[in-house]
Amino acid sequence: xxxxxxxxxxxxxxxxxxxxxxxxxxxxxxxxxxxxxxxxxxxxxxxxxxxxxxxxxxxxxxxxxxxxxxxxxxxxxxxxxxxxxxxxxxxxxxxxxxxxxxxxxxxxxxxxxxxxxxxxxxxxxxxxxxxxxxxxxxxxxxxxxxxxxxxxxxxxxxxxxxxxxxxxxxxxxxxxxxxxxxxxxxxxxxxxxxxxxxxxxxxxxxxxxxxxxxxxxxxxxxxxxxxxxxxxxxxxxxxxxxxxxxxxxxxxxxxxxxxxxxxxxxxxxxxxxxxxxxxxxxxxxxxxxxxxxxxxxxxxxxxxxxxxxxxxxxxxxxxxxxxxxxxxxxxxxxxxxxxxxxxxxxxxxxxxxxxxx
Amino acid sequence: xxxxxxxxxxxxxxxxxxxxxxxxxxxxxxxxxxxxxxxxxxxxxxxxxxxxxxxxxxxxxxxxxxxxxxxxxxxxxxxxxxxxxxxxxxxxxxxxxxxxxxxxxxxxxxxxxxxxxxxxxxxxxxxxxxxxxxxxxxxxxxxxxxxxxxxxxxxxxxxxxxxxxxxxxxxxxxxxxxxxxxxxxxxxxxxxxxxxxxxxxxxxxxxxxxxxxxxxxxxxxxxxxxxxxxxxxxxxxxxxxxxxxxxxxxxxxxxxxxxxxxxxxxxxxxxxxxxxxxxxxxxxxxxxxxxxxxxxxxxxxxxxxxxxxxxxxxxxxxxxxxxxxxxxxxxxxxxxxxxxxxxxxxxxxxxxxxxxx
DNA sequence: ATAAATTAGTGTAACGTTACACTAACCAGT
DNA sequence: ACTGGTTAGTGTAACGTTACACTAATTTAT
Numbered sequence: 123x124x125x126x127x128x129x130x131x132x133x134x135x136x137x138x139x140x141x142x143x144x145x146x147x148x149x150x151x152x153x154x155x156x157x158x159x160x161x162x163x164x165x166x167x168x169x170x171x172x173x174x175x176x177x178x179x180x181x182x183x184x185x186x187x188x189x190x191x192x193x194x195x196x197x198x199x200x201x202x203x204x205x206x207x208x209x210x211x212x213x214x215x216x217x218x219x220x221x222x223x224x225x226x227x228x229x230x231x232x233x234x235x236x237x238x239x240x241x242x243x244x245x246x247x248x249x250x251x252x253x254x255x256x257x258x259x260x261x262x263x264x265x266x267x268x269x270x271x272x273x274x275x276x277x278x279x280x281x282x283x284x285x286x287x288x289x290x291x292x293x294x295x296x297x298x299x300x301x302x303x304x305x306x307x308x309x310x311x312x313x314x315x316x317x318x319x320x321x322x323x324x325x326x327x328x329x330x331x332x333x334x335x336x337x338x339x340x341x342x343x344x345x346x347x348x349x350x351x352x353x354x355x356x357x358x359x360x361x362x363x364x365x366x367x368x369x370x371x372x373x374x375x376x377x378x379x380x381x382x383x384x385x386x387x388x389x390x391x392x393x394x395x396x397x398x399x400x401x402x403x404x405x406x407x408x409x410x411x412x413x414x415x416x417x418x419x420x421x422x423x424x425x426x427x428x429x430x431x432x433x434x435x436x437x438x439x440x441x442x443x444x445x446x447x448x449x450x451x452x453x454x455x456x457x458x459x460x461x462x463x464x465x466x467x468x469x470x471x472x473x474x475x476x477x478x479x
Numbered sequence: 480x481x482x483x484x485x486x487x488x489x490x491x492x493x494x495x496x497x498x499x500x501x502x503x504x505x506x507x508x509x510x511x512x513x514x515x516x517x518x519x520x521x522x523x524x525x526x527x528x529x530x531x532x533x534x535x536x537x538x539x540x541x542x543x544x545x546x547x548x549x550x551x552x553x554x555x556x557x558x559x560x561x562x563x564x565x566x567x568x569x570x571x572x573x574x575x576x577x578x579x580x581x582x583x584x585x586x587x588x589x590x591x592x593x594x595x596x597x598x599x600x601x602x603x604x605x606x607x608x609x610x611x612x613x614x615x616x617x618x619x620x621x622x623x624x625x626x627x628x629x630x631x632x633x634x635x636x637x638x639x640x641x642x643x644x645x646x647x648x649x650x651x652x653x654x655x656x657x658x659x660x661x662x663x664x665x666x667x668x669x670x671x672x673x674x675x676x677x678x679x680x681x682x683x684x685x686x687x688x689x690x691x692x693x694x695x696x697x698x699x700x701x702x703x704x705x706x707x708x709x710x711x712x713x714x715x716x717x718x719x720x721x722x723x724x725x726x727x728x729x730x731x732x733x734x735x736x737x738x739x740x741x742x743x744x745x746x747x748x749x750x751x752x753x754x755x756x757x758x759x760x761x762x763x764x765x766x767x768x769x770x771x772x773x774x775x776x777x778x779x780x781x782x783x784x785x786x787x788x789x790x791x792x793x794x795x796x797x798x799x800x801x802x803x804x805x806x807x808x809x810x811x812x813x814x815x816x817x818x819x820x821x822x823x824x825x826x827x828x829x830x831x832x833x834x835x836x
Numbered sequence: 837a838t839a840a841a842t843t844a845g846t847g848t849a850a851c852g853t854t855a856c857a858c859t860a861a862c863c864a865g866t
Numbered sequence: 867a868c869t870g871g872t873t874a875g876t877g878t879a880a881c882g883t884t885a886c887a888c889t890a891a892t893t894t895a896t
Contacts, residue, residue: 126620128852139876144854154874170616175596176536177852180881185533194562195577201558205551208579217593220552220577222565236574239532259527263483357773386773393775416714416743418750418775485882496846501884511844534882537851 127169135165147173185241187217188439191233192248193225194353198411199381199428200248203270206432207246214440225249225315225353231256238265244439246270250318254282266442268435271319273453283442285435285454289319292424292458293326293378294333296406299422299460300376301334303404304469308336309367309377311384313346313359320380323408327378342367342374360387361394368395368403375469376404382411385421385465400467410461419464427456484526492522504530542598545796548578548590549605551710555768556738556785557605560627563789564603571797582606582672582710588613595622601796603627607675611639623799625792628676630810640799642792642811646676649781649815650683650735651690653763656779656817657733658691660761661826664699666724666734668741670716671703677737680765684735699724699731717744718751725752725760732826733761739768742778742822757824767818776821784813 129147133140138158145153146162154162165171179185190207192200208218219242221233234245234257243266250272254261261267261280271286300308310327312320328338344363360379367374368391379385385407389399397403399419407414410425434454441447486504490497495515502510503519511519522528536542547564549557565575576599578590591602591614600623607629611618618624618637628643657665667684669677685695701720717736724731725748736742742764746756754760756776764771767782791811798804 126852129854130852140853141855141876141878142874145875148854150855152873158874170620172592172596174537174598174852176533176542176598177881178854179533180531180537180883181852181854183881195552195558196555196562198553198555198558201552201555204577205553205579218577220561220575222562235529239529241531241533357769386770389775390773412714413743413770416747416774418746483882486884487882497883498846498848498885499844502845505884507885509843515844531882534851535884537853538882538884540851 126174127171128174129171131169132162132165132171135169136162138162179241183241185243186215187219187237187240187242188436188443189219189221189233189237189242189245190248191221191223191230191245194222195220196222197353197356197383198413199383199409200353202411203248203428203432206429207436210433210436211440214437216436216440223249225251227251227256234260234265238263244268244443246435246439247272249315250284251316254278266439268439268442270431270435271317273318278451281442281451283438283452283454285431285438285456286319287426287431287456287458289322289458290326290329292408292426293323294330295458295460296378296408296424297327297330298334299462299466300378300404300406301330301336303376303466305376305404306336306469307339307342307372307374307376309342309344309364309374310380311344311360311363311367311377311388312380313356313384323378323380341370341372356381356383357387357390360384361390362387364388364391364405365394368392368397374403376406376466378406378408380408382407382409382414382421382423385423386413386417389417389465400465401470404466404469406466408458414461414463417465422463422466423461425459425461427459430456483531484528485531486528488526489519489522489528492526493519495519536598540598542600543572544574544576544594544597544599545793545800546576546578546590546594546599546602547605548580548587548602550582551579552577553579554710554713554740555770556740556766557710559768560605560785560789563786564793567790567793568797571794573793573797580606582608584608584613591617591622595620601625601800603792603796604629606672607641608673611635623796625796625799627788627792628674630675635808638799638808640795640809640811642788642795642813643676644783644788644813644815646679646815647683647686649765649783650680651687652815652817653735653765653781654684654687655691656819656823657735657761657763658687658693660733660823662733662761663693663826664696664729664731664733665693666699666701666721666731667737668701668717668720668724668734668745669703669737670713670741680735680737698727698729713738713740714744714747717741718747719744721745721748721762722751725749725754731760733763733823735763735765737765739764739766739771739778739780742780743770743774746774746822756822758827761823761826763823765815771818771820774822779820779823780818782816782818784816787813 129140129143133143143162151159195201195204204220211218223230245267247269250269267282269282269284272284331338344367346359379388385405388405392399392403407421407423410423414421414423486497486500490500500519508516552558552561561577568575580587595617602624604626607626624639626639626641629641688695701724703716736745742762745762749756749760764778764780767780771778771780
């Protein structure tokens, strides 16, 4: 039961004052003789001394922790994101405090408050609701925010950098790919979350259709029912939505899913209707999580450069905290990439679709 | 820039001393008139006062944070586990500090040290290396540990409760299921991690074979190559291992994978050899992650009651921290359950296997 | 009427660390 | 021999909170 060993014990053992130990600990080692330094180091080693973070933080007001709020680490996409954020943070001497918001603004809020109470000065928001009003007063208290997938809003009163893929382009890429395969009845499959990224993807999808002279059909846009979110149950929702889209009077022959989990759910929905992928229907996902490759058939998807996003967000946040970057609010936009695998194919004219109209 | 608001501001605004505010904050509200209480509460609300955690912790030595160390949240199994732990912790007024060890003991160690520095008094270990010697001196400093999947060891010098499924039984269940389907050449597919759970599963596998009069064949036990771990690349390893097991001179006709990721990798390995699942080969996984259901065919697996494990671990850890439970070291063993889906079938006698011998 | 008990607070040391202001001892230059 | 400068430290207030020991004012009991 060695209990606590404080700086006082170390000082005593090394035969110096606490100030000297503190000086060494804080990089002012030029203020002492090398032998003194060695004696202190030896004492630290011997006693297994670890500085008390709470005391240090209370004094300095600093803590080398950043927050990361994601909808849910149960979602492999965010799990992977969290891992990359942690890696980058660690490399820069920061720890990561991870929080699952379940996409509830009030949880986001209470976590942010909690983190601020722990002296955390910066948070990465893994999923961005369209508004940050619920976090505004916390930013006033010095909290820095970096958002994943969110562009600046006119009403922003604080600097919120953001990093993300060009979601509109991503959806356009996916939709154009399907159009190029001859599909005209292309569905859009998502949940009902009020995220910027979802809005952008929906816009990109519509834009691509119009570009090709196809009028977007509201019936082909499946957005779940309000209040149904999809991190724990994205697969279920995807399955259900795909089932509906493929069962319309004038059914979809292809669909773009908001993420790979929905897409994989859509695989199920197609199977339920005995539709073959990609022979009967084509499916494009988004994110490129690990599972896309092992899906049968492997999923055609839009890849988000997740590691890069995580790195850039983390670095920018740390720069803001340390005030080593103080430019204008910035959105770092990365380019999504279409990865063609086995879930998309040219549309087959098996049945004269004209009959259905 | 409201900046910091401390207990002193609150006291001033309410016209009382800091002691009174502190009394209220710490549940001694019977020591003041209701109107005083209301005045203080109003001041707290008005100023948006949040107690400084660092100061509080420094004073009390307590922090309502527990640590959770898992190999990697990029692994969906641990992502889900983390989520359940967080939920339970939150319900009990604790926050969770999540750490990815990548299965490296030295990272486990440095995280544990770090957490201890932050005043954390308890850690849940999501994956258990056979030994905890690297954490022993930290336990001496008052750190509580609850391990997932680890039985007491003779040399344990501290109390380490553990919660987990009966891994030996789990492997036996899986193996017996395959034996009952007529398989005799059953492979065991895993990485090379030195975890208790893996050892137990291997033992259960061998036991089941011997029970059925089948002599375990070392050639059928694939354990990767030393040093290759498998959280980010479990699928790859599974694919590779399955490929080898199915390509032996006297090949496996079925296999039990250490977890679902390996099993899903094995799907690929089978496909690479144009083997149909379950017609040509049967595969059983373990864990029952979400993806098992959407795999094609849906994976037969051994379900771990993950939520229950997370809940029990978290509750026990908190009890130990608060000293509301002080019994002997305990291992809470839960029962695994076989879930038969579509990846297992009776062995077909297509080719006379006798020829190969 | 007085003593005792209760109510509604207050004062303050302490938690472990840091960083500024300080100093004692020594040395170099004149 | 004295000044000025450097080296190698030290002393201490402060960070925000808590909890114990205390007290002044009021109420109750005798």
